[in-house]
Amino acid sequence: MGLFLVGFLYLAQGWVACPLLLCSGDFEANQCAKRSNSQVVVVNQNGCNDNFACSFLTLLNWTESNSSESLPCSPSSDLYFNNTWPCPPRTPLKDLAEGSHPKQCVSSLDCVLQDNSTAVCVCTPSAAQRTGLCRPDKNEALFADYWSECELKGQVEDRDWALFFYLWQQYSVLYITEEKPECAVTVLYEFQQLEKVKKDIVGAYELAAVFVFALILGLI
Numbered sequence: 001m002g003l004f005l006v007g008f009l010y011l012a013q014g015w016v017a018c019p020l021l022l023c024s025g026d027f028e029a030n031q032c033a034k035r036s037n038s039q040v041v042v043v044n045q046n047g048c049n050d051n052f053a054c055s056f057l058t059l060l061n062w063t064e065s066n067s068s069e070s071l072p073c074s075p076s077s078d079l080y081f082n083n084t085w086p087c088p089p090r091t092p093l094k095d096l097a098e099g100s101h102p103k104q105c106v107s108s109l110d111c112v113l114q115d116n117s118t119a120v121c122v123c124t125p126s127a128a129q130r131t132g133l134c135r136p137d138k139n140e141a142l143f144a145d146y147w148s149e150c151e152l153k154g155q156v157e158d159r160d161w162a163l164f165f166y167l168w169q170q171y172s173v174l175y176i177t178e179e180k181p182e183c184a185v186t187v188l189y190e191f192q193q194l195e196k197v198k199k200d201i202v203g204a205y206e207l208a209a210v211f212v213f214a215l216i217l218g219l220i
Contacts, residue, residue: 018123018130019063023183032071033059039130045183048073053189056125056174079193085162087150094139101142102176103134113137125188128179136176138169160201167194 019041027034027044032054034042041063048054053076062071093115096103105111105121111134112118121132136142146165149156156162171190174180185191 018126018132019060020130021125021127021181021184023181023187030073032073033062034070035063043181043183043187045187047183047187048076052076053192054187055189056184057190059188060123076189078196079163079167081159081162081166083159085156085166087147087155090147090150091139094137095141096134101134101136102173102178104129104131105134106131108134110134122173124173124177125180125184126177127181133173133177135173136169142172143169160197164194164197164201167197 020039022036022040022042023045024034024042025045027046030049030052031044032048033044036042041059043059044054052073054071054073055076058074059071062068094113094117096119097112097114097116103111108118108121111121119137120135122135124133139147143165146156146169149161149165156165167190171194174184174188174190175194185195
């Protein structure tokens with residue numbers, strides 16, 4: 001697959017008690033987050049230094065398993081695919097049986113799907129809710145663009161689109177989180193990677209449009 005740093009969202013076991021995330025600017029250089037109290041984590045709104053990142057997945061693991069008062073930024077690099085992405089068969093009846101996304105949950109029992117299986121209840125970067133959200137199943141209608149590409153070609157041939165669909169499936173629950181802290185999309189690594197590949201895709205389309213326009217004008 002050629003993908004580096006494959007991460008899955010924090011799986012909420014039993015009753016969910018997720019931290020609340022807030023933003024602040026009074027941080028030492030290259031610090032990701034600090035504890036405010038047992039329920040609140042303050043994220044550095046200034047972000048991390050170049051080649052470092054503040055990952056939401058790392059932050060959750062830190063709040064669960066580490067008693068230190070602050071979390072430093074971690075070394076990082078951009079994610080990429082180096083080949084096409086084959087498409088598996090689509091499994092039916094994987095939408096929520098009741099309600100719609102974003103759906104709050106305190107355990108996976110709140111995330112029953114139409115085939116009576118359950119989705120995973122995960123913690124998200126909320127500034128208001130300590131409950132989790134049901135993580136959308138990759139087969140459901142939220143990812144219709146991915147499945148349309150699969151039905152058309154049997155695989156995702158463009159590497160930027162392959163990475164976009166992968167990240168969208170992995171991190172869509174972060175994007176659909178309501179009442180995110182204002183710095184989340186600009187500071188947290190998972191958002192940064194999805195935003196970067198979106199810009200790469202837009203840039204590729206703009207370049208292709210310029211090329212076609214130049215051909216029409218006889219400039220190349």
